[in-house]
Amino acid sequence: MQVLPPALTNLIEALGALPGVGPRTAERYAYFLLKHDTQVSGRLSDSLLHLHSGVSYCKKTFAIISSDQELSDLYTDPRRDKHTVAVVAEPFDVVALEKTGQFNGTYHVLGGLVSPIDGIGPEQLHIAELVSRIDEDKVTEIILATNASVEGETTALYIQQQLNQAGQDVKVSRLARGLPIGVDLEYADQITLGRALEGRQTL
Amino acid sequence: MQVLPPALTNLIEALGALPGVGPRTAERYAYFLLKHDTQVSGRLSDSLLHLHSGVSYCKKTFAIISSDQELSDLYTDPRRDKHTVAVVAEPFDVVALEKTGQFNGTYHVLGGLVSPIDGIGPEQLHIAELVSRIDEDKVTEIILATNASVEGETTALYIQQQLNQAGQDVKVSRLARGLPIGVDLEYADQITLGRALEGRQTL
Incomplete structure (x- = not known):
């Protein structure tokens, strides 16, 4: 005997595939969507359906771009300094750096990090493309x-x-x-504190 | 200048509507779905689309049922004792009680709790239907x-x-x-402990 109908258990299972979402959280999300009108679940369903077709990767920087583009706006914008390249692991790291408002260069997304345990070698990352960019864009840093x-x-x-x-x-x-801003010295771990000492700056 | 394409920001916004999901969690879910093939997001999209059409409410107990049913299996099953009715607030409370495996009666889902702050009065809950069930089902408890x-x-x-x-x-x-099982007396709050005293059982 099934306590819940398949339409609900299917959704709970699909939501449970999301990272860090256990059965209880999936149930909570599903029940929230069930209680709200079809517009909320419809909007989510729709945006899921158009996710992969609407997203592409910049041919130069490998940042996430809209599928109707070839290159990232953060690369083509003439105000961005192409001579300085910030190398990041994942596309969302670009978002984090952009939020600081302090970086005016361009990006290069590796698409991961070298990790022998996960079977990711350097040849799977966009490192060769980074080396080529140095000549192409006259990169200085x-x-x-x-x-x-x-x-x-x-x-x-x-x-x-x-x-x-x-x-x-x-x-x-x-x-x-x-030391991260707002963290007391006594609570910092020893590796962080060691690095803070090494990198100390003369006033 | 947009850092992320609309297909991705739309999904992040739609995921952010889920309870307890902030912008960072929504980004994490969205990026997970983007990295995985279309099957994962397609399955979620599909189950969302069929959620409301596949789910209905039992005419008698107001439990969640499949839309091709009229009454809950937990009500129609002849092995369930209709003379005993457990009254719960929400449909998922039925799942919690069923998991104990210790209840053999039927359920009655109120569809919420009286809450003047949220503007929920007793007339919005299925209380009148509960009263009618007493005669109809010869309810004893x-x-x-x-x-x-x-x-x-x-x-x-x-x-x-x-x-x-x-x-x-x-x-x-x-x-x-x-006292909940596994909780030390010294860590129990005073209201719980007071109730445990009141409800003490003679050995």
Whole structure:
């Protein structure tokens, strides 16, 4: 005997595929959608249906773009400095950096990080395309803006080696590591604090 | 200049309508769906589209049923005892009680709780239908299985008054309040502990 009808259990199962969504949360979402009129679920259904067809990747920077475009606006905009390239792992990292309002260069999305455990080698990332951009765009600085994780550090190191091997005369920098704003010194972990000491700045 | 294409921002907005989903979580869900093939988002889209048309409410118990049914299986099943009715606020409370495997009666879903703040009066709940069921089904016991919240208690009290006024000779019970299993006495709040004292059982 089924307690819930298939139309509801199907939705609960489909919602349960989302990252971090367990059966209870999926039930909560499903019941919310059921209680609201068809407009709420219809809008979600519709945007899901048009997701993949409406999204494409910039041929140059591999950022997410609208499928009716060829290149990212953040690349083609003449106000953006093509000589400075921020290298990020995932497309949403572009959004995070754009929110600071402090970066005026262009981006290069790797499409992941080197991770032997997950079977992701450097050849699966857009590293060759980054090396080609140095000549094409006369790049003078590459900012390696990958996460401060093992994978992020490994990927940054690999890219630096590739650039050296290619004999490119380009400045390579890394995002500063240190104390996040608003965090007390006593609560900072020792690796972060160690990095903050290493990177101390003269006043 | 738009950092993300409309196909993606539309989905992020639609996902942000779900309860407890902020912009960051919506972005995470959307990016997950974008990275996976169209089958995952297609399945979700499809189940959303068929949600309202596939779900109906039992004419007798107001539990959620498949739209090709008239009455809930939990009501029509001859093995279920129609003389005992558990009164719950929402359809998913039925699922929770069924999971215990300890209830063999039928259900009555009120469709909410009395809540003056939210503008929900008792006339909006299926209370009159509950009173009619007493004669129709020869109900001998009504278990008020509403939450231990102010709204739950108010609703339970109101139903009890209605049953008294209707002059129905029916046993009315309430779920036991007390210490949840696995919780230490010292960590229980004082109201729960007070209820546990009140409801103490002779060994």
